[in-house]
Amino acid sequence: MRHGEFHHPRLVRVYDAECPWARDDDWFLALVDETPAVRVLDLGCGTGRLALGVAAAGHTVTGVDPAGPSLAAARARPGADRVTWIEGTSAALPGRSFDVAVMTSHVAQFFVDDAEWARTLADLARALVPGGRLAFDSRDPADRRWERWNPVDSRRLITLPDGDVVRAWTEVTAVAGGVVGYTHHYLFADGEELLSSATLRFRTEEELRVSLRAAGFTVERVSGGWGGEPVGRGDGEFLVVARRTSTPGTDDLGVGAACLP
Incomplete structure (x- = not known):
């Protein structure tokens, strides 16, 4: 099954057990908390771990995901009524409705096709207010993380809430x-x-920076780890923070703009 962790009810439970709140969630929550009581979009929210944490911190949160079983699990969590849940993709986003947008758990990497990635960034630019921020994580290819995804190094035991143990590995x-x-x-x-x-x-x-500029974003910073380390000296990550500056080809007054730098 493609993306079974998000679409198969039994694997959704495994995903939740294997992926509790962690330092990446702390990083995204801290970024959102830099401005009190903002409107936050969690695109690819999955089972709602971060969305619920951000809502509990006092923000207005919308979680969007195309996987119905994942959203069903999110809606069943305590505090789920604090979040607006939408089953769909970035195409369903309302315009100029969010101050901050996040994509966590390497959701950005699931957009394999460049055209699909460009459409997603354009939808996010449309959904953010002028000056709104976008934050996401993507693995640094120089770290070659996939070389550790093998049946030996990736073998793990996952304990479910009922005490059952699932044996898992990746190839x-x-x-x-x-x-x-x-x-x-x-x-x-x-x-x-x-x-x-x-x-x-x-x-x-560079590919991330170019695609963001083309969608009307200015990159504020890219770090390599959850502790703010430089690229290449952290956790093998790109932690990207960008600001929505304009619609591609125009400024926010609708006047043709100069070429982006």
């Missing part, structure tokens, strides 16, 4: 031009094995 199925395909294996205590496959795009820092 890479294809690597070509910054695009990596992989399959997660999940073996349940009752003997059922479920597979979840996906493909990620590892864009370079």
Whole structure:
């Protein structure tokens, strides 16, 4: 199954158990908290871990995700009524409705096709108010993280809330031009094995910067780790913060603008 962790109810439970609140959530929450009581979009919100944390901190939050089973799990969480949940993609976003937009858990890498990535950034620029901020994480291809995704190094045990233990491991199925395909294996205590496959795009820092400029964003900073380390000296990440400055080809008054630098 493609993206089984988000679409198969049994794997959604595994995903939640394997991915509790962590330092990446702290980083995104701290960034949102830089301005009190803002309107926040969580695109690719999944089962709502970060969206609910941001709402609990006093912000107005909208969580958007195309996976119905993930959103069902989000809506069942305590405090879910504080968040507006939308099943859909960035195309469903209302215009000029958010002060901050976030994409967490490497959601940006699921947009493999450049045209799809460009459309998503354009939708985010449209959804943000002028000056609104976009933050997301993407793995640095120079770190070659996929080389650790093999049945030996990736083998792990995941304990579910009911005490059952799931055995899991990952194997890479294809690597070509910054695009990596992989399959997660999940073996349940009752003997059922479920597979979840996906493909990620590892864009370079320059590719990310160019795509953001083309969509009307100005990059404020790119760091390499959750502690603010420089690129190449942190956690093998690109942690990107950008600001919505204009619609491509125009300024915010609708007048033709000069070429972006």
